[in-house]
Amino acid sequence: MTTQEQTQASARDRSSYQPALEKLAHRFGERFSANRTVREQHANITSWHPVKVPDGVVFPESTEEVSEIVRICVEHRVPIIPFGVGSSLEAGVNATFGGVSIDMGRMSNVLAIHEDDMDCVVQAGVTRKQLNAHLRSQGLFFPIDPGADASIGGMASTRASGTNAVRYGTMKDNVLALTVVMPDGSIRKTGTRARKSAAGYDITRLFIGAEGTLGVITELTVKLYGIPQSIAAAVCPFPDLEAACNAVITTIRYGIPIARIELLDEAQVRACNLHSKLTLPEVPTLFLEFHGTEVGVKEQSDTVAEIANDWGGGPFEWASQPEDRTRLWQARHDVYWACLELRPGAKYLATDVCVPISRLAECMVETKADIEATGLVAAIVGHVGDGNFHVSIMAEPEDPEEMARVKGFLDRLNLRAIGMDGTCTGEHGIGEGKQAFLIRELGDTVETMRAIKAALDPQNIMNPGKVFTMPTA
Numbered sequence: 361m362t363t364q365e366q367t368q369a370s371a372r373d374r375s376s377y378q379p380a381l382e383k384l385a386h387r388f389g390e391r392f393s394a395n396r397t398v399r400e401q402h403a404n405i406t407s408w409h410p411v412k413v414p415d416g417v418v419f420p421e422s423t424e425e426v427s428e429i430v431r432i433c434v435e436h437r438v439p440i441i442p443f444g445v446g447s448s449l450e451a452g453v454n455a456t457f458g459g460v461s462i463d464m465g466r467m468s469n470v471l472a473i474h475e476d477d478m479d480c481v482v483q484a485g486v487t488r489k490q491l492n493a494h495l496r497s498q499g500l501f502f503p504i505d506p507g508a509d510a511s512i513g514g515m516a517s518t519r520a521s522g523t524n525a526v527r528y529g530t531m532k533d534n535v536l537a538l539t540v541v542m543p544d545g546s547i548r549k550t551g552t553r554a555r556k557s558a559a560g561y562d563i564t565r566l567f568i569g570a571e572g573t574l575g576v577i578t579e580l581t582v583k584l585y586g587i588p589q590s591i592a593a594a595v596c597p598f599p600d601l602e603a604a605c606n607a608v609i610t611t612i613r614y615g616i617p618i619a620r621i622e623l624l625d626e627a628q629v630r631a632c633n634l635h636s637k638l639t640l641p642e643v644p645t646l647f648l649e650f651h652g653t654e655v656g657v658k659e660q661s662d663t664v665a666e667i668a669n670d671w672g673g674g675p676f677e678w679a680s681q682p683e684d685r686t687r688l689w690q691a692r693h694d695v696y697w698a699c700l701e702l703r704p705g706a707k708y709l710a711t712d713v714c715v716p717i718s719r720l721a722e723c724m725v726e727t728k729a730d731i732e733a734t735g736l737v738a739a740i741v742g743h744v745g746d747g748n749f750h751v752s753i754m755a756e757p758e759d760p761e762e763m764a765r766v767k768g769f770l771d772r773l774n775l776r777a778i779g780m781d782g783t784c785t786g787e788h789g790i791g792e793g794k795q796a797f798l799i800r801e802l803g804d805t806v807e808t809m810r811a812i813k814a815a816l817d818p819q820n821i822m823n824p825g826k827v828f829t830m831p832t833a
Contacts, residue, residue: 374415374458380436381416384429384460391466402443402453402461408757409792411449414441414461421466423539423578430576430729432544433460439821442572444514445487447506449710450791452518452571456825462576464513470494471579478584479536479553484513484577500584503528506787507693513577515595515667519569522788523692526612526745527619528585530787532568539579540567543817555582566812571789572823574816588651592661593620593685596646598673601625601728601740605645605721607664607671608744612717616660616669620649621745622692623729627702628739628752635698636691639665646673647692651683661775682711695741695752711770713777714748714786723780724749727773734769747787775800790827798828 367685385392393399399413415438420426433440439459446453454462464485471481475498482491489509491502504515505522514520516538521530528534538553550564551557567574598604604623611618621644624632630642648664650657661676668674679685691698700708715723724740731738742749751773755766774784774797784790784797799806806828813820813830822829 361732368592369568377436377460378416379456380432380438380460382415383432384418387428387432388418388420388425391421393417399461399753402441402446402455402463404421404446404451404454404792408707409454409753412451412454412456412458415458417461417463419466421465421543422586426462426467426541426576426578427545427547429460429462430541430543433821434543434545434819437819437821439824440572440576441823442513442517442576444485444506446602447508447510448514448518448571448791449788450785450793452789452791452823452826454792455719456792458556459821462648464511464578467578473498473500473584474553475500477553479483480582480584481579481581482512483579484511484516486512488515495584496587499587501583501587502530502534503750504534504587507696512580512582515567516577516580517570517572519787520742521746521748523620523622523649523689523743525743525748527617529713532565534583535564535568535580536583537581538567539578540575540577542575543819543822544612544638548575551581554593555583564685569789571826573813573827574822576822578740584608588619590654590657591619591649591651591685592657593647593649593662593679593688594649594676594677595640595679595688596665596668596673597641598644598646598668598671600642602721602725603671603673605647605724605744607646607668607673609717609720610667610671611664612745614663616663617652618648618660618664618745619651620647620689621743622647623724623742623744623749624692625740627737628695628699628741631695631698631702631739632691634701636687636694638688638696640677647688648676649689692741695739695750699739699752699754702739706737706754707757709753709755709766710750710788711752711753712748712788713782713784714746714787715777715780715782715811717745717747717782719782720744720747720749723776723782727751730769730772734765736765736769743786744788747782795828 403411403413443463467483467485473480503524506520650660679688737754
């Protein structure tokens with residue numbers, strides 16, 4: 361915790377939260393909990409940052425109930441931490457100063473589906489798998505797929521992405537409107553179901569990626585897509601990372617509408633083989649998927665196979681049956697668990713960066729060399745079609761010498777990406793973990809963010825201590 365955060369923490373007397381907790385317990389009964397185990401489950405549980413638990417957890421079932429919760433917390437200056445499923449990777453759900461965690465899990469209804477307009481309205485607690493199971497019988501799907509079965513509200517709050525982003529975009533491209541409970545408890549709707557609008561400020565996207573620091577998202581209107589007529593998946597090995605990256609760059613430059621193009625280095629392939637019982641050659645490998653008509657998919661895959669061959673890759677190994685495709689992509693989504701098998705007993709430390717695609721090969725090759733020079737056990741996997749990749753480090757947080765090496769590596773990785781006109785996070789967010797790099801990346805623009813935060817949330821109760829710190833009063 362920084363000196364400024366320590367000052368803020370001391371300024372927040374957590375004993376003063378008790379009246380709000382008592383009011384919430386009286387109003388919500390069994391849907392409020394101060395149980396230590398429940399509170400620990402609503403702190404940071406998916407990354408290496410220290411756990412900071414809330415003072416209470418409440419489970420609303422409607423936007424109006426969220427508004428009630430916020431009004432009670434505002435009255436007593438109690439911090440609010442919105443909680444989806446807790447899968448964020450930069451401690452975004454940590455209760456930095458204690459307070460109340462608002463668990464959106466009971467707000468899990470699909471409120472409306474508009475087939476002809478290809479959009480739907482959902483409560484924020486609906487997860488991506490729940491939504492797609494609901495949509496399947498209507499021939500529609502929602503394409504954003506971070507590895508976890510995250511909630512749609514949480515995905516909007518962190519501006520989530522995933523393996524389909526190269527074709528379908530990220531959350532900011534697929535949310536049409538939001539219902540948000542503001543820091544004073546008022547309820548706002550940010551847009552309509554129209555596919556475009558020139559009406560005023562783009563308030564919807566102000567909240568997408570704000571990580572719960574400006575309000576609580578309770579409902580979302582999102583775009584849907586037709587399930588493709590034909591889907592084909594394949595894996596393609598390469599002699600080295602640079603060749604694989606160059607094949608990706610060429611594919612994107614050719615304008616091929618590939619749906620998924622993921623790159624795994626040899627360490628990540630080894631981990632997937634161990635965990636998911638795959639039998640892939642342990643070399644840098646692309647996982648690819650093509651969507652469209654049967655003719656279109658064949659044309660796309662033939663062209664990409666030629667590109668791969670030009671860079672020394674191949675041959676393609678096809679996953680032609682639906683169950684084989686599912687197994688392949690489940691292995692990709694299970695990299696968290698797979699990487700733990702590279703060093704049993706170690707802790708998983710995840711980070712991501714994103715660079716312009718023309719710098720992808722350079723950035724990944726330098727990062728791989730840095731991992732080896734630093735002596736870390738780490739794997740690389742990336743949504744490389746848009747220049748985004750992740751590094752999964754297996755380390756012992758109790759070992760000060762090793763953690764010093766890890767920190768040095770993370771610093772260099774983030775600065776490397778920023779120096780290539782990229783970003784310190786393509787999809788994990790800032791949370792508690794990357795605030796210094798946000799300032800390095802955007803400079804004085806962070807002051808504009810602080811001004812917006814101060815205007816909307818003058819008490820600084822909405823997920824305080826995330827994205828950036830606020831000056832003390």
